[in-house]
Amino acid sequence: MIAEMMDKLVMYFQYPFVQRAMVAGVLIALCSSLLGVTLVLKRFSFIGDGLSHVAFGALSLSAILNRIMLAVSGAAVQGILGVFVKNQMLLVMPVTMLVAWLLLGATKKSKIMGDASLAMLSVGSLGIGYLIMNKFSSGGNVSSDVCSTLFGSTSILTLSDFDLWMCVIMSVVVVAVFVLCYNKIFAVTFDADFATATGTRAGVYNTVIALVTAAVIVLAMNLVGSLLISGLVVFPALSAMRVFKSFKSVVISSAAISVLSAAVGIVASILLSTPVGSTIVVAQLIVFIVFSIIGIINSKGRKKV
Amino acid sequence: METQIICNDLVLGYDGKVVSSGVSFEVHRGDYLCIVGENGAGKSTLIKALLGLNPPISGTISAPGGLKAAAIGYLPQHTEVQKDFPASVKEIVLSGCLGKGGFSPFYTSGQKMLAARQMERLGITGMQNRCYRELSGGQKQRVLLARALCATEEVLLLDEPVAGLDPMVTKEMYGIIENLNRDGVTIIMVSHDIAAAVHYATHILHLSRTPLFFGKKEDYIKTDTGRIFTSYAGGETP
Numbered sequence: 284m285i286a287e288m289m290d291k292l293v294m295y296f297q298y299p300f301v302q303r304a305m306v307a308g309v310l311i312a313l314c315s316s317l318l319g320v321t322l323v324l325k326r327f328s329f330i331g332d333g334l335s336h337v338a339f340g341a342l343s344l345s346a347i348l349n350r351i352m353l354a355v356s357g358a359a360v361q362g363i364l365g366v367f368v369k370n371q372m373l374l375v376m377p378v379t380m381l382v383a384w385l386l387l388g389a390t391k392k393s394k395i396m397g398d399a400s401l402a403m404l405s406v407g408s409l410g411i412g413y414l415i416m417n418k419f420s421s422g423g424n425v426s427s428d429v430c431s432t433l434f435g436s437t438s439i440l441t442l443s444d445f446d447l448w449m450c451v452i453m454s455v456v457v458v459a460v461f462v463l464c465y466n467k468i469f470a471v472t473f474d475a476d477f478a479t480a481t482g483t484r485a486g487v488y489n490t491v492i493a494l495v496t497a498a499v500i501v502l503a504m505n506l507v508g509s510l511l512i513s514g515l516v517v518f519p520a521l522s523a524m525r526v527f528k529s530f531k532s533v534v535i536s537s538a539a540i541s542v543l544s545a546a547v548g549i550v551a552s553i554l555l556s557t558p559v560g561s562t563i564v565v566a567q568l569i570v571f572i573v574f575s576i577i578g579i580i581n582s583k584g585r586k587k588v
Numbered sequence: 589m590e591t592q593i594i595c596n597d598l599v600l601g602y603d604g605k606v607v608s609s610g611v612s613f614e615v616h617r618g619d620y621l622c623i624v625g626e627n628g629a630g631k632s633t634l635i636k637a638l639l640g641l642n643p644p645i646s647g648t649i650s651a652p653g654g655l656k657a658a659a660i661g662y663l664p665q666h667t668e669v670q671k672d673f674p675a676s677v678k679e680i681v682l683s684g685c686l687g688k689g690g691f692s693p694f695y696t697s698g699q700k701m702l703a704a705r706q707m708e709r710l711g712i713t714g715m716q717n718r719c720y721r722e723l724s725g726g727q728k729q730r731v732l733l734a735r736a737l738c739a740t741e742e743v744l745l746l747d748e749p750v751a752g753l754d755p756m757v758t759k760e761m762y763g764i765i766e767n768l769n770r771d772g773v774t775i776i777m778v779s780h781d782i783a784a785a786v787h788y789a790t791h792i793l794h795l796s797r798t799p800l801f802f803g804k805k806e807d808y809i810k811t812d813t814g815r816i817f818t819s820y821a822g823g824e825t826p
Contacts, residue, residue, distance in 0.1 A: 324673055463693040470683040473673060480639035480662045481739040482687035528719035529676035 288554055295553050303442045304559070308545045310454040312563075314499045315512075316519035316541030317461045320534050321472050321492060323520040329398075330386060331516035333405040334500045335509035338379045340408030342504075343415040345374035350419070380497040387493035409509075453502055457495055464488060469530050507560030515541070518567035525571075525578035544570050590617040591652050592743060592774055593638070598647035600633040606645065607633050613793050613802045615743070620766075620775045622785035622805075625795035631778045634795065635662075635747055638776070661736030663746040666728070671721060677731050678716040681707055684738030699738075706734040710764065726757035733764065737773075744768065746777040750784075762788055 295301045315331075322330055386401060416429055442450075461468070467488050470478040475485045503512050523537035548563030555562070591614055598611040608630030615621055625631055636642035637649060639662055661684070684706075685699035707713045710730045715723070720731060729749060736744055749765065750758040766788055769775045779785050785792060785805075792808040794801040801808055 324669060326669065466683065466686060466693065466695065469675070469679065470686050473670065473675060473680065473683065474664060474667070476639070476641060476664055477662050477735070478683075478686065479641055480660060481684065524672070524674050528674055529717070530674055530679050533674045
C-alpha cells in the first residue's frame with residue numbers, strides 16, 4: 284500500500300506541472316504566513332477574504348475588457364493586448380493593491396472603512412464578478428470556470444512558466460521586505476501611536492504591508508482560490524500564537540507551519556485525488572487543532588508549578 | 589531653568605470639533621506637570637497634539653531647547669491589540685530604540701545596550717524573555733516605561749499610568765515615576781487622581797472647556813477648583 288503510494292508520488296513528481304505546483308505552493312504559503320502574523324494581530328484577519336473577492340471581480344472584468352478590445356481593435360494593437368490577454372494579473376494586481384491600500388493604509392482618515400465596508404466590498408465584488416463571468420464568459424463551461432477561481436481546484440496544476448516566475452520574484456520581494464522592515468513592522472503592529480510619536484513613519488509601513496498583502500493574495504488565488512485564501516493567511520499565525528510567546532518565534536514557526544502544511548496538502552491531494560486548495564486548508568486546520576491542544580496543556584502545566 | 593516645551597493658545601479638537609480652547613502652558617526641564625480634568629476635557633487630544641499625532645486646530649507648540657519631534661517618550665494606555673500580542677519583554681523594550689536607528693534594518697549593539705540599561709533601571713531584567721501578555725498590570729507598565737525611556741530620557745508623557753492598578757502597585761508606580769523625575773527626566777502626566785497629582789507634581793494644568801488653571805501646585809491648592817477637587821478626593825495625600 285505504502286509502496287504503491289510512493290510509486291504514485293514518484294511518477295507524479297516527474298511531471299513539470301506537479302513540480303511547478305509544489306514550488307509555487309510552498310512559496311505562496313511562506314509569504315502569506317509572514318504577512319498573516321501582522322494581519323491577525325492588527326485585527327485584519329478578514330482582509331485576505333475581502334481582497335481575494337476584489338481580485339475575483341477584477342479578474343472577470345479584465346477578461347471581458349480584453350475580449351471587447353480584441354473585437355474592436357485591429358491586428359496592430361493585438362501584440363500589446365496579447366500580453367494583457369495572457370496575463371490578466373496586469374489589471375488584477377493594481378486594482379487589488381489600490382483597494383488594499385484604501386483599507387489598510389488609509390484607515391486613519393476614513394472611518395467608514397471598517398468591518399462593514401470590508402464585507403460590503405467583498406460581497407459586492409463577488410456578485411459583480413460572477414455576474415460578468417456568467418453573462419460574457421468566452422468558454423462554454425461557466426460553472427467550472429467560476430469554481431476553479433473560487434476554489435482554485437485546478438489552476439495550481441496549470442501554472443505557466445510566467446506564473447511560476449511571478450511567484451518566485453514576489454516571494455523574494457516579500458521575504459526581503461519583511462526581513463528588512465521586521466523591527467519596524469513589529470513596532471507599528473504592537474503600538475502604532477508610540478511608533479509614530481518616536482519617529483517611525485507608521486503610515487509608510489502600513490502602506491507597504493497593504494501593497495505586499497494584495498500582491499500575495501492575487502498570487503495565492505491560483506493556489507487555493509478566492510474563497511479559501513483567508514486560511515493561508517490566518518491559520519499559521521493563529522496556530523503559532525497558541526504555543527509561542529515572542530514575536531520572533533511566532534513569525535518563524537508560522538512560516539514553518541505554513542510551508543509544511545502546504546507541502547503535505549499538495550502531496551495528499553495528489554495521493555487522494557482531492558482538490559488542492561481545500562486539502563491544504565484542512566491540513567492547516569489539523570495543525571491548528573494540534574497546536575491548540577499543546578497550548579492548553581502548556582498553560583495547565585504552568586499553573587500547577 | 590531651561591524651557592523645553594511652550595504651548596501657546598492651543599485650540600484642541602478633532603475633525604474640526606473644538607474640545608478645549610485657550611490652552612497655554614510651559615514645561616521646563618525637570619518639571620513634573622500633571623494634567624487633570626474631567627472626561628472629555630481634551631486631555632487625550634492634548635497628548636496627541638504634543639506627540640504630533642494630531643495637530644491642534646490652532647495655536648503653536650514649540651520647543652525652544654531644540655527638543656526633536658522624536659524626543660518625547662510616551663507611555664500609552666493599554667490597547668485592545670496588546671491583550672493577546674505574542675511579544676517578549678525584550679522585544680518591546682528594544683522597539684523603543686527604533687526612532688534613533690534611522691534606516692538600519694537591525695538593532696545596533698548600542699541600541700541593545702540602551703535597552704538592557706533601561707530594563708535594569710526598572711528592575712525587569714529578570715523577566716526579559718517572558719511573554720508580555722502574561723505579565724501583571726504593574727509589570728506591563730514597567731515594560732512600557734522602559735520602552736519610553738529607550739526613546740528618550742528628556743521628556744516622558746504618561747497617559748493614565750496607574751489606571752487599573754491596585755493600590756500597592758499604584759504607589760510603587762508613583763515611586764518609580766518620582767525617581768525618574770529626580771534623575772532629571774521631565775514628566776508630563778495625565779491623571780484622574782488629583783490627590784496624587786497634588787502630592788507629587790510640581791505644576792498642575794487643569795483642563796476644561798477652557799483651562800481652569802495652570803501654575804505651580806502650591807497655588808493650585810489655594811484656588812477654589814483646587815480646593816473642591818482635593819477635598820473631594822479625600823484631601824488626604826498618599
